[in-house]
Amino acid sequence: MRDFASRIAAVSACGFGLSKAATSIGYLSAMGSVTRNVGFVTELWFMLASEAVSLVLAIVVASLAARGHLRPRSIPQWQALLVFFAGFLLSASGVLAPVPEPYSAALLGCIYGVASFLFCITWMEEFAYQDPSDSHKSMVAGLCIQTVLVVVVSMLPGLALTFVAMASAFISVLCHFDIVMRKTGVLGESAHGELSSACEVFEPVTARAFVAKFGTAFACLFVLVGVVGILHTSVLGSSFEHIVGGVSMWIPLAFATAVTAVAGLAALRLPDPTSVYKAVLPVMLALLTLLPFVGDYLGSLAGGAMIACYDVCGMLFLFFIVDAAHGHRQQSYLLSSVYMGGSNGFLALGLGIGLLVNYLSGDYDISLMTLLAFVAMYPLGIAFVMVMRRSMQGVRPAADGSNLGGQAQAQCLAQDANPSSNGALGRHEQAHEDGSRGDEGAVDTASDSLDAAASIPEERSEVFPVEPDWEAALHSFAEHYGLTKRETEICSYLVRGRSAKRIAEELFISENTVWTHTKNVYAKTKVSGKDDLMNLFEDEAFGR
Known part of the structure; x- marks a missing residue:
């Protein structure tokens, strides 16, 4: 049965990595409709629409999962493929050419939001029912596949980019389907254990219990996402746009993947993500403090470091979701939905605040870097205090x-x-x-x-x-x-x-x-x- 588990792990790594690559390409290219991005900002209407749709879907799925109305593995992945294909085909065919740009971008953003949400929660659900050591290795391998493909695609023309994205999504769904068929068709000990585990009925979850258990971890991630959003939109069109505009997105992605690989393979069960925040938050606070004084000199180095911190925390949080589903016998649908909904919601909030900062700086002749540091440092400081309080108090294990x-x-x-x-x-x-x-x-x-x-x-x-x-x-x-x-x-x-x-x-x-x-x-x-x-x-x- 070990051979069976190894095959499942290999197929999972391939499928997960290709789905991450497909959604990354779709995001950075706004489903093939743009060829230039400023950091991870492509088209604002596209981003805001995708985040709004993800937030709505997250609320619906999280509510159903919390009440015990969602059976494990009950959401198929082929729906994500159909939506993903529809977005790229609409963009490439020129059907949306007569539509005003904000509306066409918003439509593509809605399509992307549905596809990325479904890809994420279905793969997290699959990893939640694998052995932790196997799932960690598969996820690390998948993140490496994502990085390689994103680097390769950054050197390809638009049509090739569309083909790679669609092919990656298609193969990801095939891998997911292959895993389901293997587990339902193999009558071995490992397969039987997986099936019985998947059929477990999870009990309803109260909001108070969820916040008590995971509130700090999620809150710090959301604050970090929001600050990165503020950083991006606040510098658009200004003399400081190079802080994020000069960053090749594959560089922080490659760095974050390397850090995540070391952390993912170093332990079968990763620590609480608040341990990671204790390292990341001071770095971001230091960079924001220096921006008003040496922002011109730091340039894209500061932007790249902040994006890398964001990528590291986002990647490690995926491991946390899988481990939390194992350790607390909680549906990964709930954890993944809160992760996707909260991240997208706070990113949208950050983008909006960043636009406001940009406007205030221009109209009231306030130093953009000073205003940015002032607005972003407060939430980061609060998050850091939350992390240190939790560290000082200690976290009681759920099962001792x-x-x-x-x-x-x-x-x-x-x-x-x-x-x-x-x-x-x-x-x-x-x-x-x-x-x-x-x-x-x-x-x-x-x-x-x-x-x-x-x-x-x-x-x-x-x-x-x-x-x-x-x-x-x-x-x-x-x-x-x-x-x-x-x-x-x-x-x-x-x-x-x-x-x-x-x-x-x-x-x-x-x-x-x-x-x-x-x-x-x-x-x-x-x-x-x-x-x-x-x-x-x-x-x-x-x-x-």
Whole structure:
């Protein structure tokens, strides 16, 4: 079955890389309608229309995915191909020649927005169901293919560019179709595992839980995208246009691909993207600070560095989406939609602010570089503060199974140190059984006391000289009482004193769903509340 996985990885790399190349070519050429771009700005009406359509599609798909109405792999990729072909054919055929330029550009932008959105979410969904090590290698190889093709196309005439873009999109769809056929036609162990995983039904997600889990990572990316948009449109038509206009787009793309390749292959699971922002945001802040003083000397170097920072973060975020889908068992459709919608929305916002900066600079005789630095540095500074706050506070892993045994020991010590904890937990559960939600604050306080006990010095650990095998104990406990997979997961949090609110945030589900599974666990184990469940688990799992 390893050969099967290797073939899937190779085909995925080819298809993903060609789809990225096709959409990059389509964007930089405005679906073949322009031959010159300023940085990544081609035709403003094209860009604004594509971003608006992507934002609308993202809202629709994210809403459906969050409510559990989208089945995994339910969106086909051939629709993206048809739309993509239609855009290039309309541009090349001259059908839009009589149409005023803003309207024709907006129409092509709408077509591009649909195609690029569908290509992105379908490939992210495919990688979400592959082994992380295989998906990372495939994505790195695909990004390298994209870079090579973009470099080659930059030296080709317009007609050849159209052919390469359409051929790349067509082969990408063939690769995607080949993967689907292989997984549905091969009755091997690996294929069967993939299919059963893909048929998993994901539970609804609350906006609050999503923001708590991924808010900082997404917000910093969106700020970065917006600032790059401000940089591009603010210098259009000015003496500083060379800052982005003098940048050959393949250079920052190649640099970003190299950085991403190193990061993608260095770890099977990439760190939270906020770790990358801690390096990228100071660089951009420094460049923006220098622009008013040495903007003429920095020139395209500053623009190229900022575009490269943007490319690095955008590429690494794709890895983050795949890893988040693995680690949190969340549909990649939701994560990809938020990524596409937020990026395009903030890029449009940045482009609009940049045009305003350009206008104010010309009409009120304000230094463009000073005004640009002033407008762009504030959001970047806020984003950097958010990143550092998160870094200082630390991020609690969603699944901390490796520390569960130690926490179970600490729980007993915490109960000795704080006898009122069990009473608070019991009162909360009893209040819920009576129809009330109880005092969540009391439960969280008790839970926090258990976490604090984990830091008790080692000399007290002789109370339990042998650390129990938590995972085996939990598995045995679940088998004994006939708990389902999700009930077992909920149970693992309950026996550590977690509240429904906290479980919902960590598992990315609603509190009502948590209470439903909690009641099932209580019924199957014949206990009346969390305190009884904790005692039962300790007695049966660890023989105490």
